[in-house]
Structures are given as C-alpha cells and as structure tokens.
Amino acid sequence: LTRKDPRWYGAWWIGFLVIGFGLLVTGNFLVLFPRKLPETLRREHKRAVRLAEREQKTGGKRNVEFFSSLAKTKSKEEKPTLRNLLKALKRLFTNKIWVGNLFNTSVYVLGVSGYWNFKPKYLETQFRQSPTTASYYTGLASFVSLVFGTGLGGAVLRWAHPGPRFVTGYNIFITLLTCASYIILSFVGCPRLDVLGPVDGSPPPGCSSECGCSERYSPMCSLDNFTLYYSPCYAGCLTVNTTA
Structure with missing residues (x-):
C-alpha cells in the first residue's frame, strides 16, 4: 500500500490497536509500585520514633516496633x-493554593480550547496547507511540547526543589508568555487570497462570464498560490488535475 491509497480510510482502527497494545505493555509496570512510597515509610518511622521517645520519658515500655506495627494495623483497618x-473534599477546597491553581487552570483551558480545536483549520487557512499536513504538524507539535514540557518540569521540581513562591511566579510567567504568543500569532500568516467568483459582489473572471456557472461553492486554488476560484467553472477549466 502507498501513503495515498484510499484503503487507509478503512483502516482507522489500526491506530487504536497499536495504542491499546502499548498501554497493555506499559500498564503492567504499575503493578510494580509499592503499597507505600519510601517517603511515606520514612515519615511513619519518624512518627513512631517520636512516640517511642515520648513514651520512654513518661516511663512507658512501648518501643519503636510497637508504634510501627500500630501504624500498619491502623492503615489496614481504615476503609473509605x-x-x-x-x-477530604473539605480539606481540599479550603486549600487556597489548590483552589487558586484550579481557577487558573479552568480559565486557561476555557480561553485556549477554541484554539486547540481549530488549530489544524487555522494552519489550513493562514498558511495554505492541506488538511493532512495541518493535522500532522499540529499533532506533532502538541505531542513534542507535551512530552518536553512535562519532562522538563518534573526534572526541575525533582532536582531544584523550588519553593511555593517560585512555582507560583513561574506559572504566572508561563501563562502571560502563552497569552502573548497567541496575540503574536494572530498577526502571522500568508497574504489574503483573492477570491474570484460571486463573493461580496466581485465580478466573475472574463473568461467565465458567459459560462453560466452555478452558485455551488467548490473552491479551487490557482498555481500562483494567491488566487482562489469560487469553482472550477469560474476558473474556466474544462478538466481538473486532482493529483497535483
């Protein structure tokens, strides 16, 4: 099969098959995660040590092992x-930092959701790209930026250990930079096409003025990449090359 073979349209399910197989393979690694992370175990051990020291000061005989086993028993007995x-919901929604971040994310998603949905169409109209090419570049750019941004952010948080003030300022800076990028992109594009046909009262081309062309919209690009004919009839075409 070639890349232009029409039978690919009927093979839309192949992508889901590949992705599903990949998820099955990588999802099994989640089983290897421990029931408790090392940081949680260290925190429980420190708490058991403090309780044991307090017990010894008051003349008690319970040691660290007792309080450690008590924490394990308590975690097993707790049920949702x-x-x-x-x-948990009350504690979550009374956290000012979390609520502020939630509000910021909601407003951001509402603001850029239209751009995300119509990004391929934007490339088609502004940069004269085919639907396939526009979808390819938008998907590739979204995937690469997501992987790179998530990996870089995780590495910075893991090794630099920035404080809450720095993280908040960084989020504000990235949000403002994103808004500025959207504004700049609104001024970037190719020159506007000259539409020849019954659009906004523009006269039809002289070569097709007596052809009796219909009002059916079937756009056709010119070889100069600056002219768009309303239909092949308005371009004066007798045949159309659909492979170019």
Missing part, C-alpha cells in the same frame, strides 16, 4: 467511607 470523603 462517605464521611472520610466529605472531610
């Missing part, structure tokens, strides 16, 4: 309940 869920 509706009351615990409500407490």
Whole structure:
C-alpha cells in the first residue's frame, strides 16, 4: 500500500490497536509500585520514633516496633467511607493554593480550547496547507511540547526543589508568555487570497462570464498560490488535475 491509497480510510482502527497494545505493555509496570512510597515509610518511622521517645520519658515500655506495627494495623483497618470523603473534599477546597491553581487552570483551558480545536483549520487557512499536513504538524507539535514540557518540569521540581513562591511566579510567567504568543500569532500568516467568483459582489473572471456557472461553492486554488476560484467553472477549466 502507498501513503495515498484510499484503503487507509478503512483502516482507522489500526491506530487504536497499536495504542491499546502499548498501554497493555506499559500498564503492567504499575503493578510494580509499592503499597507505600519510601517517603511515606520514612515519615511513619519518624512518627513512631517520636512516640517511642515520648513514651520512654513518661516511663512507658512501648518501643519503636510497637508504634510501627500500630501504624500498619491502623492503615489496614481504615476503609473509605462517605464521611472520610466529605472531610477530604473539605480539606481540599479550603486549600487556597489548590483552589487558586484550579481557577487558573479552568480559565486557561476555557480561553485556549477554541484554539486547540481549530488549530489544524487555522494552519489550513493562514498558511495554505492541506488538511493532512495541518493535522500532522499540529499533532506533532502538541505531542513534542507535551512530552518536553512535562519532562522538563518534573526534572526541575525533582532536582531544584523550588519553593511555593517560585512555582507560583513561574506559572504566572508561563501563562502571560502563552497569552502573548497567541496575540503574536494572530498577526502571522500568508497574504489574503483573492477570491474570484460571486463573493461580496466581485465580478466573475472574463473568461467565465458567459459560462453560466452555478452558485455551488467548490473552491479551487490557482498555481500562483494567491488566487482562489469560487469553482472550477469560474476558473474556466474544462478538466481538473486532482493529483497535483
């Protein structure tokens, strides 16, 4: 099969098959995660040590092993309940930093969702690209930027350990930079096409003025890449080359 073979349209399911197989392979690695992360274990051990030291000061005989086993037993006995869920939600929505970040993310997504959805169409109209080429570049750019941005952000947080003030300022800076980029992109594009046909009262080309062309819109590009004919009839064409 060649890349232009029409049978590819019926093979839309191949992509889902490949992605599904990849998820099955990589998803099994989640089983290797421990029940508790090392940081949680260290925190529980420090708490057990503090309780044991406090017990010894008061004349008690319970040691670190006792409090460690008590923490394990408590974690096993805890079961998710509706009351615990409500407490967790209350603690979550009273966190000012989390609520502010949620509000910022919601406003950002609402602002750029239109751009995300119509990005391929934007490349088609502004830069004279085919739908296939526009979708290819938008998908590639989105994937690369997502992987690179997530990896870089995770590496910075892992090794630099920035404080909350720095992270908040960084988020504000990136948001402002994104808004400025959208504004700059609105001024970038190719020159406007000259549409020849029954659009805004423009006269039809002289070669097709007596052809009796219909009002059916079937756009056709010219070889100069600056002229768009309303239909092949308005271009005065007798035959159309669809392979160019």
